[in-house]
Amino acid sequence: MRMSFAYSLVVLACIAALGSGCNTAFGRWLGLSSKKPVPAAPTAPPTLTPEIVPMAPDGGSLLEPGEEMIAEIGTEPFDKSRTPDTEAAFAPVQFAYDSFVIPPPEISKIEQVGQFLLENASRVLVVEGNCDERGSNEYNLSLGEQRAGAVRKYLIDLGIDGLRVQTKSFGEEKPADTGHNEAAWAKNRRAEFVVYK
C-alpha cells in the first residue's frame, strides 16, 4: 500500500521562508475590489492554503489504476533534506528534439547510475529534466518533467526503489550551453543526475 498515499511537499518550509500573510492578501483583494466598480464575476479568492496531500473534494483518489505517486507523505525534496554527493558524477542522458523517448545509445548511462544506486543503498537521486530553447517555456517545463520521469521509470524497472528517485524539471530555463544553434540545443536536451547523501 505504500504507493497509494505516497506523497508530500514542503508547504511549511516554504510558507515560513516566504513569511506569507494570507489574511493581508485576502483583505487587500477585498479592498481593491471595492475601490473600482467590479463586474459581478471576479470575487475575492479564498486564502491560499496549500494542501499536503492532494485530495479530491469527495476524498477520492486522483490516481488512475496502476499509477503511483512519486513520493511518500512526509518526504522532503532531497535537495532540501540532504547534501549533494559531488563525487558521484554521471554523464547526462541526451534526447532528440521534442521527445522523451530514451535513445538506445543513452541507456548505458542510466544503467551505470542504477548500478551505483544498487551498490550504495544510502544514496538517493534527483533526475533533472531539461530542454532546448525552442517551443514554449511552459510546454518545455512539462517535457523536461517527462524526460526526467522516463529516466526515473527506467531506474525503477532496473530494480531501484522509486522513493529513492525524485524528478525536477527546469524546462528550457537552465541551459548547459546558452548558445542559439543546433550544437547548443543538442547539448541542452538532457536529463542530469544529481546524487544526494
Add this chain to the structure above:
Amino acid sequence: MTNRGWLGVACLLVAGVAGSGTAADDDLRIVVTGTAAAKDAIALTGLQASGPQGRAFLQTLAADLERSGWYKVQAAGAAKVTGTVADAGSGVSAACTFSAAGRAFAWKHAGGDSRQEAHLLADEIVRRLKGCAGIAATRILMVRRTGSNRADLYLCDSDGRNLKQVTHDNVACVGPRWTPDGRHAYYTSYVSGRPCVYRIAVDGGPRELLAGYLGLNTGAAVSPDGRDVALILSFPGNPEVFLMHLGNGMERLTRTRLANEASPAWSPDGRQLAYVSDATGKPHVYIMDVASRQSRRATFRGTENVAPSWGPDGRIAYCSRREGSYQIALLDPRAGESAGTVSSGPDHQDPSWAPDGRHIVCSRREGSGGTVCILDTLGDPPVRLFALSGDWIAPEWSER
C-alpha cells in the same frame, strides 16, 4: 491562399511591414504610426491644457487614443475633446466634454495623477464609442531572463512606461498570469530550488505558495470568477491538468499517462479550458468542456501549437510553428483555425490578449534576446513595448 475577411487583410498588412527584414524591425516605435486599420479623426485642439501636469495629461491622452488603434489625432475631426485641464496639487483637474456624431459625454476629475487620468478618459472614449474595453489603463507583466536559471518578474504600463521589477530573486520564473482584479498574479518560481506555484501581489506585498508538490507545479491560471485555479501537476508521475478549488481540494482533468499537458487557459465564461497536449506526439491546442471533461483537439495546422490565450471575444491566440518559425495564430473555437498568422519574420511566442480583444502582446526573438511586441489583429504595424535591451519574454496583459 488566405481568406478575404478582415483577418486575411490584417495578415497581409502585418506581413508587409514585419516581413521586410531587420531594418524595419529597428523602426518599431512605441506609438503606433501606421494607418493600416481604419481610424476616426479626433481633435484635441479644443482642450486647453495649462501647467506641466495639464500638458502631460494632453500628451498622454493623444498617445493613448492613437495606441488604441481606433483614432488618429488631428487638428480637426468629427470627434473632439474640448474643455480645460490644469495642474491641481501634484495631479490634474480636468473638465472635458467628448463629442462625436451626435454622441457626447462630460468627464470631470480632480486631483488625480495626470497620466492615470488621461488613461481613464481614453478608455472611456473607446468604451463608449467602440463598445470594447480600453487598454490605456492596463498593465503588462513579463519575465526578464538574465542567464541560465536566472530571471525576475517585471511590470509596466501598457504604453511601456513605469517599468518596475516585481521580484528580486534572480532565479528562473515562468508563466505569469494575472488574477481578474489586476493586482495579483500566479506564476512559477524556482525560489525554493524547484518549480512551485505562487500568488504574488504585483505592487508589493506577500507571496503565497499555492502548489509545492514533489515534481512539477506550473501553468496556474485562475478562473474568471476567481474561485478555481487550473494548473499542471506531475505527482501522478507525469504532467496532467488539475483544477484546484481554492481551499476545497482539487480535481484531475486529464488522464493521459503517456502525454504532456501544459498551459491551461480559461474561456471568458469559465466553462472551457484550452490547453496543450502532445498526445498525438506533437504539442497541439485542445479545448475541454470543464463540466463534462470532454476534450477535443482544436489545432491541425503547423507542426507545434502551444501557449493558448483565450481572448474576451472568444478567439484563441496561440503560438504555431509554421515552416520552421514560431508565429502567432488565431483560432475561433466555433469555426476553426485561421490560415494565416498575425505575426511574421522572426519567432513570436507567448501571446496574451489585451482586454480590447484587438491587440495581442507577445515576445519576439531578436538576436540572442527577446523583446515585447504588441500586435494589432486589425492591421496596424507591430509595436515594440519599450526599447530596452535584454531577454524579455512571456508578457501577460492585465484584464483591467
